[in-house]
Amino acid sequence: MPVRPRLHVVVYVCAAVLAAVSLGSTLYHGVEERGAALAFGVLITVGELIRRDGTRIREAAPLAAAGSLSYALLGEIAGRPAAHGAGQVVTVVLAASLLGSVPHVGRGDGPALDPPARRVLTVGCVAVCFQPLYRQGVFDDWGGPAYALVLLALLSLTALCDAVLAAALAHSRTGWPFLPMLRDELRSLPGIGAAVIATGAVMALGVAVVGLWALPVFSVPLLLAQLSYRRYAAVRATYRQTIASLARATEIAGYTPAGHARRVAGLSQAVGRDLGLTEPELTVLEYAALMHDIGQLSLVDPVPEGATAGLPVTEQRRIALLGGAVVRQTGVDPRVAGIVERQADPHREQPLAARIVRVVNAYEEKSREGGPGGPLTALEELRLAAAGEYAPEVVEALARVLSRNTEGARESGDRSW
Numbered sequence: 173m174p175v176r177p178r179l180h181v182v183v184y185v186c187a188a189v190l191a192a193v194s195l196g197s198t199l200y201h202g203v204e205e206r207g208a209a210l211a212f213g214v215l216i217t218v219g220e221l222i223r224r225d226g227t228r229i230r231e232a233a234p235l236a237a238a239g240s241l242s243y244a245l246l247g248e249i250a251g252r253p254a255a256h257g258a259g260q261v262v263t264v265v266l267a268a269s270l271l272g273s274v275p276h277v278g279r280g281d282g283p284a285l286d287p288p289a290r291r292v293l294t295v296g297c298v299a300v301c302f303q304p305l306y307r308q309g310v311f312d313d314w315g316g317p318a319y320a321l322v323l324l325a326l327l328s329l330t331a332l333c334d335a336v337l338a339a340a341l342a343h344s345r346t347g348w349p350f351l352p353m354l355r356d357e358l359r360s361l362p363g364i365g366a367a368v369i370a371t372g373a374v375m376a377l378g379v380a381v382v383g384l385w386a387l388p389v390f391s392v393p394l395l396l397a398q399l400s401y402r403r404y405a406a407v408r409a410t411y412r413q414t415i416a417s418l419a420r421a422t423e424i425a426g427y428t429p430a431g432h433a434r435r436v437a438g439l440s441q442a443v444g445r446d447l448g449l450t451e452p453e454l455t456v457l458e459y460a461a462l463m464h465d466i467g468q469l470s471l472v473d474p475v476p477e478g479a480t481a482g483l484p485v486t487e488q489r490r491i492a493l494l495g496g497a498v499v500r501q502t503g504v505d506p507r508v509a510g511i512v513e514r515q516a517d518p519h520r521e522q523p524l525a526a527r528i529v530r531v532v533n534a535y536e537e538k539s540r541e542g543g544p545g546g547p548l549t550a551l552e553e554l555r556l557a558a559a560g561e562y563a564p565e566v567v568e569a570l571a572r573v574l575s576r577n578t579e580g581a582r583e584s585g586d587r588s589w
Contacts, residue, residue, distance in 0.1 A: 201259075442573045
């Protein structure tokens with residue numbers, strides 16, 4: 173049977189073809205409005221230079237994104253019609269983005285392929301929809317407010333398409349459910365996404381009236397918003413590090429093996445994504461998984477290797493309740509304490525996050541005890557006990573996650589897991 177390419181490969185090919193066609197058109201016809209092309213290119217390059225990457229950051233370079241969209245919607249410069257076309261827009265945006273990414277690549281933290289591919293396709297779509305219509309005089313009879321609304325509507329539609337594209341790319345690469353990922357993408361739009369849309373439209377309108385001096389003026393509010401977002405992200409990172417340090421108390425005291433909480437948290441998040449949890453729910457799940465063994469600090473005699481899955485149910489519940497009481501004293505989200513307290517309850521009475529923590533913790537303990545063949549043996553034991561002790565849907569989600577990780581490691585040549 174012929175193998176159909178995955179969606180993210182198709183998207184990369186489409187972005188590459190669009191970039192090649194745009195570059196060829198620009199080289200053939202020459203660069204129009206070189207001053208404007210240089211000004212927007214510098215703006216996009218600066219935006220890429222100050223980008224901030226992270227797993228929870230949807231738009232790492234908001235200034236570059238706003239500048240790219242503004243250049244795609246540029247119809248006039250200080251009252252005179254602009255002469256550049258859609259091909260030049262894509263070429264300038266791509267060249268500036270690549271130039272701004274050079275220092276990041278040199279440090280080994282350059283962007284993945286998804287953001288540049290999305291940038292090329294979204295900017296190309298906006299330019300193709302706007303530039304030909306503007307040159308044909310479709311918007312000549314539109315007044316100021318109506319024209320501004322058209323720009324905002326076009327940018328909003330582009331933002332929605334970009335959210336769908338981002339969720340589809342992540343679904344294609346990871347196999348995680350599409351709808352929860354799309355929901356997370358759409359939830360992020362009213363934040364930094366709305367600032368990018370508004371700034372892109374205002375920049376295009378400002379340059380049309382006062383010229384290229386509008387670019388640095390209207391960049392300041394977005395830069396301040398990006399700075400505030402960075403501070404917020406730093407606070408979140410410090411908060412998570414504090415929780416992770418508290419969770420390591422059981423490891424330092426010798427109650428649990430080194431790295432146990434971290435491994436349970438990472439695998440729990442992967443299972444949660446497979447089951448369709450949203451980003452806020454995944455954050456709560458991560459914190460609960462990190463602190464799920466904190467109740468063992470109250471034990472006089474430590475459990476060997478911290479393996480609580482083999483203890484009597486009453487003892488498991490006592491440790492879970494003690495752990496929940498400790499978590500409540502830390503000021504963490506009360507939902508985290510509730511998950512820790514209920515991780516030993518019958519799975520039919522547990523919330524989904526507690527079911528996940530219980531299954532993943534049991535898998536981690538059983539696979540550690542089983543030697544080289546421990547992972548397969550542990551998964552089989554969980555499946556046999558799923559009907560009464562563990563949630564069957566969580567066990568199957570764990571099996572899917574482990575299967576995907578194994579395939580990914582085989583493709584990359586990594587045999588560590």
